[in-house]
Amino acid sequence: MKPVFFFLLICFILLPLSGPAVAAAADGPVDEQLSGLDMSSVEEFVNQLDAEITEAVPQLNFRDMVKKIASRDVDWRPVDLFNNCLHYIFREVVANLDLLGKLIVLAIICVVLQNLVSAFEKGTTGQLTYMVTFLVLITIAVGSFGLAVQLGREVVDKMVIxxxxxxxxxxxxxVAVGGITSAAILHPIIFVSITAIGTIIKNVILPLIFFAAVLDIISHLSSRFQVSRLGGLMKTCAMSALGILSTLFLGLLALQGVAGAVGDSLAVRTAKFAADAFIPxxxxxxxxxxxxVVGSSLLLKNAVGIGGLIVICLIMVIPLLKIISLAFIYKLAGALIQPVGDNQLGDCLDGLGNSLLTIFGAVATVGLLFFFAVTIVLALGNFTVMLR
Amino acid sequence: MEIIKNLVQTLIIIVILAVFLDMLLPTGQMKPYVKMVMGLLIIIAVLQAISGLLQQDWLQGVPRVKAQAGGPGPPLEEIVTAGKQLQLENQNKALEKYRQGISAQVLSLAKLSPEAKVVDADVKISDESEKESYGRIAHITLTVDLSAGQAENSGETGDPIQPVQINVGESGSSFKNTQEVDIPPELIGEIKKVKEYIAGFYNLSPDQVSINYINP
Incomplete structure (x- = not known):
């Protein structure tokens, strides 16, 4: 229900900004204002996006995209986007099939060795071989897991930039639509909090999830020496920190923003009243x-915001699909090994899959937070104009 | 994070060592002791990490955020200046639209009296935003086409008004003041009426409405 609710909320917030009447009336002024707006740093960033993203969305030019959004000329169809995502997931799964193969072969070797333990003169020889194979399997798994964590950190970095x-x-x-107070209030909060969130997620939360996953794997080495609860504690700490950060960030932005928007609308209303009353x-x-004329600035602001939201989605979507396909591979490997009989190994791979899903959640949460930050800035401009 | 990383590394080593010891030691009464010793080692490692965390200077990690607090993004002044520049451009555009709208309205009002033959209206708006009079009508100039009036008076079918080259400030200008032109007395009356009507409508003094004549 939650994603649907958020989607409806975003639609509700963004709905007033893209009325056809406004769009039709303000095409000319929007073009004029767009050409006078300095968006060089955004354009530079978009031009440097990964080859994978530019392959998925050819001719990605931020200025053109904003212009198209403002004139309601965007020809992206949701069905195509969905199909492309599905296509990409399957491509990633196929690309990771060799990892799946390695995991399953090693797991089967482990199972066979476990069954052959009784054939050796001393049971520990078989156990030792099993342990070595298990460690090899874990090394492969942790290696790809580490890559996924690194991918998550890079995405967070890119989104912050x-x-x-x-x-x-x-x-x-x-400021151009009259929201000087809102901009002054939001400026320090939004920049500091975005940087702080990026730093904390990158340097604290993602490493904690990684450590939790490693301790979870180590706990599967032997049923006699367990450290899984320490891993669980780290995971809980990471998730709690993420929850607290999200709440603080959104709460601060929304409260400060609304206060600023009301102040701005009051100033604009006073100016409007002065114009109405004192000009005979x-x-x-x-x-x-x-x-x-301000309406055209508002339309441009909303178009820039929507363009920004699209770029955030583009930055996020491919790494997230990679992480989710990797999680799927681990879960699939765990599911395939379970019937063979080694619960320990199956649980280990399943746990790794879950940890990858946690990383997916953490990175997606950052994306969602930034998504909301842009939406709040968008909505505040609309409020300032609406409250007139 | 470094402390936790070290703790995890230590734990990995302890657990792997414990697992191998557990395998290599002969079966018997030793195994529970191995488990207990290794458990104690783990507890010591965790306690050591916790004491390290407690002794750590917590602000050590903060400078990065603190240093960036004034740093990330351009300064507010720069943003506000750019925004105000856009706002000013918007205001100028709005003022121009407003001026054009009022000019059209004045012309329509003047044409309510067809005998006056007003063919154009130009409105000047006070555009100094610091002044209280910002946005008010400063001056209205009505253009009267005398030839159109004469043609109608003489009963001719009247050619459409020809475009006139306006050379403001040059001698021999097409525009002429009331004093310099011979105007039929009935037209003067009509024009005066229109002038007073427009000045009254916009709450202006009669001096703020002037008349220019073309094709005398």
């Missing part, structure tokens, strides 16, 4: 003309 490039443009446009007879015409 992109947000630091996008937000100045959005705050500039917010035609004061209303002036304020209406001003509102029409």
């Amino acid at each position: 992109f947000m630091q490039a996008l937000l100045p443009v959005m705050l500039t446009l917010m 007879v035609v004061g209303g015409v002036f304020s209406e003309a001003l509102e029409a």
Whole structure:
């Protein structure tokens, strides 16, 4: 239910900004304003995106994309996007089939050795061989797991850099539609919190999840020496920190932003009242003309914001699909090994799959937080204009 | 994080050692002791890590965030200046639209009296945003086509108004003031009425409405 709710919420927030009447009326002014807007850092970032992303979305140009969004000329179809994602997941799964093969072969060797233990003169010889094979399997698994963690860290880094490039443009446009107080209040909070969230997730939460996964694997070495609860504690700490960070970030942004938006709307209303009241007879015409022009700035701000949201999704989607396909491979390997009879190994691989899903969750949460940050900045501009 | 990383490394070594010892030691009463010793080792490792965490200077990790607090993103002044620049451009555009709208409205009002033959209206708006008069109408100039009036008076079918080259400030200008042009007295009356009507409508003094004549 939650994703549906969030989707509806975002639609609700973004709905007023893309009315066809506004779009049709403001195409010319939007083009003019867009050409005068400095988006060089955002464009530079988008141009340097991975080859994989540019392959998925050819001719990715931020300025053109914003222009198309403002004129409602975006020809991306949700069905195509969904199909592309599915296609990519299958491609990743196929690419990781050799890992699956290695895991299953080693697991089968482990199982066979376990069954042959009784054939050796001393039971420990068989156990030792089993242990060595198990360690080889774990080394392979931890290696690819480490790569997934590294991928997650890179995504968080990229998103932070992109947000630091996008937000100045959005705050500039917010000032242009009259949201000076909102911009002044949001500026320090949003930049510091985004950097802090990026640093904490990258340097604390993702390593904690990694350590938890390693301790979980080690616990499967022997049923007599268990450290899985320490791993569980680390995982809980990481998840709690993530939850607290998300709540603080969203709460602060929403509260501060609304306070700023109300202040701004008051200032704008006062200015409008002054124009209406003190310019004889035609004061209303002036304020209406001003509102029409401000509307085009608002449309541009919303288009930049939506473009930013699309780029955040693009940055996130491919690494997340990679992580999820890797998790699927581990889970599949665990599921295939279970019937052969080695529960220990099956549980270990299943646990690794779960840890990968946790990393997926952490990275997706960062993406969602940044998504909401952009949406809140978007909505605040709309509130400022709406409260007029 | 370094302390936790070291703890995890130590734990891995202890557990692997314990597992191998467990395998290599002869079966018997030794095994529970091995488990207990290894368990104690794990507890010591964890306690050591905790004491390390407690003794750690917690602000050691903060400078990075602190240093970046003033750093990330461009300064607010830069953003506000760029935003205000855009706002000013918006205001100028709005002012121009407003001026054009008022000009069209003035012309429509003037044409309510067809005898006056007003063919154009130009409105000047006070555009100094610091002043209280910002946005108010500063001056209205009505353009009257005398030839159109004469053609109608003489009963001719009247050619459409020809475009006139306006050379403001040059001698021999097409524009002329009331004093310099011979205007039929009935037209003067009509124009005066229109002028007063427009000045009254927009709450202006009569001096703020002027008339220019073309094709005298």
